[in-house]
Amino acid sequence: MKKLIYSLFFVLISVAANGQAKYIFYFIGDGMGVNQVNGTEMYQAELQNGRIGVEPLLFTQFPVATMATTFSATNSVTDSAAAGTALATGKKTYNHAISVGEDKNAIQTVAEQAKKAGKKVGVTTSVSVDHATPAAFYAHQPDRNMYYEIALDLPKANFDFYAGGGFLKPTTSFDKKDAPSIFPIFEEAGYTVARGYNDYKAKAGKADKMILIQEEGANPSCLPYAIDRKEGDLTLAQITESAIDFLTKGKNKGFFLMVEGGKIDWACHSNDVATVFNEVKDMDNAIKVAYEFYKKHPKETLIVVTADHETGGIVLGTGKYELNLKALQYQNHSADGLSQRISELRKAKGNKVTWEDMKEFLGKEMGFWKELPISWEQERALHDEFEKSFVKNKVVFAESMYSKSEPMAACAKRVMNEIAMVGWVSGGHSAGFVPVFAIGAGSHLFGEKIDNTEIPKRIAKAGGYK
Missing domain, CATH: 3.40.720.10 (Alkaline Phosphatase, subunit A)
Structure with a gap:
């Protein structure tokens, strides 16, 4: 009407x-x-x-x-x-x-x-x-x-x-x-x-x-x-x-x-x-x-x-002839906001964040595992980034024109793009x-x-x- x-x-x-x-x-x-x-x-x-x-x-x-x-x-x-x-x-x-x-x-x-x-x-x-x-x-x-x-x-x-x-x-x-x-x-x-x-x-x-x-x-x-x-x-x-x-x-x-x-x-x-x-x-x-x-x-x-x-x-579409845009509702903050919260998590845990802590965090902030199924390849990408950033402490911030993001936030964003089946050229x-x-x-x-x-x-x- x-x-x-x-x-x-x-x-x-x-x-x-x-x-x-x-x-x-x-x-x-x-x-x-x-x-x-x-x-x-x-x-x-x-x-x-x-x-x-x-x-x-x-x-x-x-x-x-x-x-x-x-x-x-x-x-x-x-x-x-x-x-x-x-x-x-x-x-x-x-x-x-x-x-x-x-x-x-x-x-x-x-x-x-x-x-x-x-x-x-x-x-x-x-x-x-x-x-x-x-x-x-x-x-x-x-x-x-x-x-x-x-x-x-x-x-x-x-x-x-x-x-x-x-x-x-x-x-x-x-x-x-x-x-x-x-x-x-x-x-x-x-x-x-x-x-x-x-x-x-x-x-x-x-x-x-x-x-x-x-x-x-x-x-x-x-x-x-x-x-x-x-x-x-x-x-x-x-x-x-x-x-x-x-x-x-x-x-x-x-x-x-x-x-x-x-x-x-x-x-x-x-x-x-x-x-x-x-x-x-x-x-x-x-x-x-x-x-x-x-x-x-x-x-x-x-x-x-x-x-x-x-x-x-x-x-809009990455080759599967479908989209899953409704998955985006589970992202609670921008990549910048997520990055800030990851930095806060580091401080709160005294730089001793565990993989289980990170899974719980991403479940709350992005819906991963809780609301959105994660493939083995996607979990491996997240875990590999976790190992690099939190275990080996090799933190290289991801940069775009107007922001710098925790590498874990950048990885989570890429996984969300995959789940939603949205691609980017540049x-x-x-x-x-x-x-x-x-x-x-x-x-x-x-x-x-x-x-x-x-x-x-x-x-x-x-x-x-x-």
């Missing part, structure tokens, strides 16, 4: 999809290729209904759906900076560039166009505010790793609302020199800094411009993975809700809001399938917040959902198509296969930006 209601509503509002968009939501799932989306829906079907098929996410039911190419100006496989620049400016550039061209000159972004058109503007993410994708909407720098310099561009853009985990280099310049803290600079530019959702609610009423980050002491690089979340952690849905609240207060001329689900990419770099699917679902929860706003303003709102690139080359990006979904005013502009550079151009057209 719920799906039928959604379908009928989509048909009814599609009639109004040709008007100008006063309110624009631009969701970017970093690393979210077609199979990340399809896999999440197939996992939901197995988990919720015990059946083969798909249980749709909200955004995949939008009436317009297509796909986009992602190559950069210099590489067949893009990085997030060049892809973010393409999605922000409609121009190709070199890998690592933040909204500058190959000549290093700044390129105007769709967010800057929206601001010039009199709209309020928000740039938000589940990773750091100075990371590649959000940075591409407000900053202009030749290298994505210029975090301090990117942060200095934030008040220059003069957007109304920023949000994310925090800032990576608040007092250190790109050339590794001490520099004045960015936070007084933000405050001098008229920004109120809120640390956490409750602090936002306390300060938002009197703030002219807002930066929402996590509470003091939290990891500034990102929000916690959805699978690891604890009560009180800031979420992407709360950030989206706060952005809408802030951008619609006072004189309402409309807004442009970019929301990035940044940790889909991080989990894909780690080849951590359970965490990936939970991150995709978490972004869908943020999109639901936007959709509730959309239902109140269907003739004036556009929601576009896409990705900057695919990460990991995820494969720990990096691929050139695969990314999906594009749209609903609302101007959504008809997204009807055929396109390049990623077309997306911001069509958003600007839908919003009437010059």
Whole structure:
């Protein structure tokens, strides 16, 4: 019944999809290729209904759906900076560039166009505010790793609302020199800094411009993975809700809001399938917040959902013509979270962890042996890693782009991939198509296969930006 209601509503509002968009939501799932989306829906079907098929996410039911190419100006496989620049400016550039061209000159972004058109503007993410994708909407720098310099561009853009985990280099310049803290600079530019959702609610009423980050002491690089979340952690849905609240207060001329689900990419770099699917679902929860706003303003709102690139080359099926995605429900934490707990186990046992201790631990954390049968080969792989790490104390941490994992956690993750029958091509990006979904005013502009550079151009057209 719920799906039928959604379908009928989509048909009814599609009639109004040709008007100008006063309110624009631009969701970017970093690393979210077609199979990340399809896999999440197939996992939901197995988990919720015990059946083969798909249980749709909200955004995949939008009436317009297509796909986009992602190559950069210099590489067949893009990085997030060049892809973010393409999605922000409609121009190709070199890998690592933040909204500058190959000549290093700044390129105007769709967010800057929206601001010039009199709209309020928000740039938000589940990773750091100075990371590649959000940075591409407000900053202009030749290298994505210029975090301090990117942060200095934030008040220059003069957007109304920023949000994310925090800032990576608040007092250190790109050339590794001490520099004045960015936070007084933000405050001098008229920004109120809120640390956490409750602090936002306390300060938002009197703030002219807002930066929402996590509470003091939290990891500034990102929000916690959805699978690891604890009560009180800031979420992407709360950030989206706060952005809408802030951008619609006072004189309402409309807004442009970019929301990035940044940790889909991080989990894909780690080849951590359970965490990936939970991150995709978490972004869908943020999109639901936007959709509730959309239902109140269907003739004036556009929601576009896409990705900057695919990460990991995820494969749904490893040759057996079947999947076992429901096994993923027994993984209680991300590979990073599991790694942390293994380190804690070492300390608790005084580095005298037994194989039986490890079996009990993995049974609780991953469902191995208790809920999920383990083959002889899989148990041997786990036991061999245990012998190396805990008996011989040869601990070589497994590294992906954004994390280092206890080797035992990395091995357990590989075993879970085998059980779920999910494969990975690499720990990096691929050139695969990314999906594009749209609903609302101007959504008809997204009807055929396109390049990623077309997306911001069509958003600007839908919003009437010059």
